[in-house]
Amino acid sequence: MKKLEYILLLVFISFTACTDVEEEVYDKYAAKDFYASPEGSDAALASVYAQIPGNWDGVGYAGADNGWYDLNSMSSDEQVIPHRNTGDWQLEFARIYLRDWQASNYLLNNTWNWLYQSVFRANTAIEQLEEAGADPEKIAEARVLRAFFYYLLIDDFGDVPFFVKNEQPVDSIPQTSRTDVFDFVVSELETYIDDLNTVRGGNYYGRLNRWAGLTILSKLYLNAEVYTGTPMYDECLNVLNEIINEGGFSLHSGEAxxxxxxxxxxxxxxxxxxxxxxxxxxIYTTTDVVGRNIFTIRSLYGSDATLLVGYGGWNGTVVPPQYVEMYDDQDVRKRQFRYGSDPFGPKPDGFFEYSLEIDNMINPGAEPGAGARNMKFWPAEPMSSGGASNDFPIYRYADILLMKAECLVRQGNADEAKPLVDEVRERAGMNTLTASPTLNDVYDERGRELNWEGHRRQDMIRFGTFTHANGLVPAVGEKYYLFPIPTAALNANPRLEQNPGW
Structure with missing residues (x-):
């Protein structure tokens, strides 16, 4: 097991199975004393943090299946699980990729339920901590976590039910405009980020510190024009510069x-x-203990995965050919894609040869060996056929550099953006750009660098490519910028209105 401080293990492990912190029995005075203590405040936060590692039934940000990650990643151009002509795999993944989703879609409903369960738990933790007069840093963690979940909600669904106390019945919660929720989230972040710790790693590995809070805020500012109609690139640059100048981050080595x-x-x-x-x-992960990371095992063919990593794969997720073709051969990031007769990486006797092309998604479906496979998350021990223990980077510094480059290009300062893009390219073994970057250069570099990390749909919407035809994907209308509110949510709360066009 990875070495983490004991308190972080408490945060993630002790509440994996316990989903109702109200079941603890304390009188009012004892409860206030408990949540004011370091152990008690960490226990209050644990219930919220336990929502982030990926697990079955659509729970979590990333790592498992049928939830937020799959919905947002497979609605982009970077990955898909095709239905196979052997009858394998549900149709929802391919339909999402082909822009053929409906309000009753299983992944949509899972994502909605996960995010609102997370908001509910964050509200509970905030109430417990504030009533106890807990450390302001712990209160800030809970509030920034709630802001993070509301940010994901407006990104996917637009106008959403909004509540900060858990007393209201579901059918009485008002639907609040995307702009108003955006304003709330930004206000919460601007107010509470200063109370977050600046420590990196150690007890704060996997937890929100100041730099993570600032990154969430920068994402809000970067996408403000999409969310509210008003660009906020100056504000985004100010936050990014604070991370770059004060955070102490650097690009990890790309050497051999x-x-x-x-x-x-x-x-x-x-x-x-x-x-x-x-x-x-x-996201801290140890499979079957805290979350899991299924991504490479889900991608590889069964017996091929056994040859490569010792456990059977699922023959699921593939990378569309046009996405693989974005990479030059000398780019070390292209090594994540496994296809053809001479793939990069291990080639044991009997390894499976995947074809790059995919000519059918649903009817009759793809051939079993169709589609490049992704090994970006080369499985880490402990692992099983149910997943591996790779941690998942929600945010990293390469994203910050490319976000700043984008803001600068959008403001007409492409010359200043060039060294930022070049730094990311050179780490990957690529030549520097021959001229100052265009917006398309930044977009493509984000696609190459952040593939399979949960950013692509948002990027495609911001750069205006999401509704375009792409490979087997048809062109669609602007209603697809938002997912429909799930049918079950509409049935539970008559105050909700469906998104336009759905």
Whole structure:
């Protein structure tokens, strides 16, 4: 097991199975004393943090299946699980990729339920901590966590039910405009980030510190024009400059590493423990204990996975050919894709040869070997056929550099953006740009660098490509910028109105 401080293990492990912190029995005075203590305040936060590692039934930000990560990643152009002509795999994944989703979709409902369960737990923790007069830093963690979940809600669904106390019945919670929730989230972040700790790693590995809070705020500012109609690139740059100038982050090494199956230290970013030099906020994972990371095992074919990593794969997720073709051959990031007769990485006797092309998604479906596979998260021990123990980087420094480059290009300062893009490219073994970057250059570099890390749908919407035709994906209308509110949520709360066009 990875070495983490005991208190962090308490935060993630002791509340994995316990989902109702109200079941603890204390009288009012004792409860206030408890939640004011370091142990009690960490226990209050634990219930919220336990929502982030990926697990079955659509729970979590990333790491498992049928939830937020799959919905946001497979609605982009970077990955999909096609239905197979052998009858394998549910149709929802391919339909999401092909822009054929409905309000009754299973992944939509899971995402909605996960986010609102997370908001509910955050509200509970805030109430417990504030009534107890707990350490302001712990209160700030709970409030910034709640802001994070509301940010994800407006990103996916637009106008959403909004509540900060848990007393209201579901059918009485008002639907609040995307702009108003945006304003609330920004206000919460601007107010409480200063109370967050600046420590990186140690007890704060996997927890919110100041730099993670600032990164969430920068994401709000970067996407403000999408959310509210008003760009906020100056505000975004101010926050990014604080992270760059004061956070002490740097790009992790991309030099050759003969000990890693993919031959580069770059892939340490996606291994057992995310490196502290570049990682801003990570999901701590130990499979079957705290979450899981299924991504490579879900991608590889069954017997091929057994040859490569010792456990059977699921023959699921593939990378569309046009996405693989974005990478030059000398780019170390291209090594994550496994296809053809001479793939990068191990080639044991009998390894499976995947074809790059995918010619059908649903009817009759793809051939079993169709589609490049992704090994970015080369499985870390302990692992099983149910997943591996790779931690997941929610935010890292390369994203910060590319966000700043984007803001500068959008403001007409492309010359100043060039060294930022070049720094990311050079780490990957690429040549520097021959001219100052265009917006398309920044967009493509974000696609190459942040593939499979949960950013692509948001980027496609911001850069105006999400509704375009792409490979097997048809062009669609602007209603697809938002997911429909799930049918079950509409049935539970008659005050909700469906998003336009759905």
């Amino acid at each position: 590493d003969a000990t890693h199956p993919l031959g580069s230290k770059y892939y340490e970013l996606f291994g057992d423990v995310c490196p502290n030099d570049e990682t801003i906020w990570a």
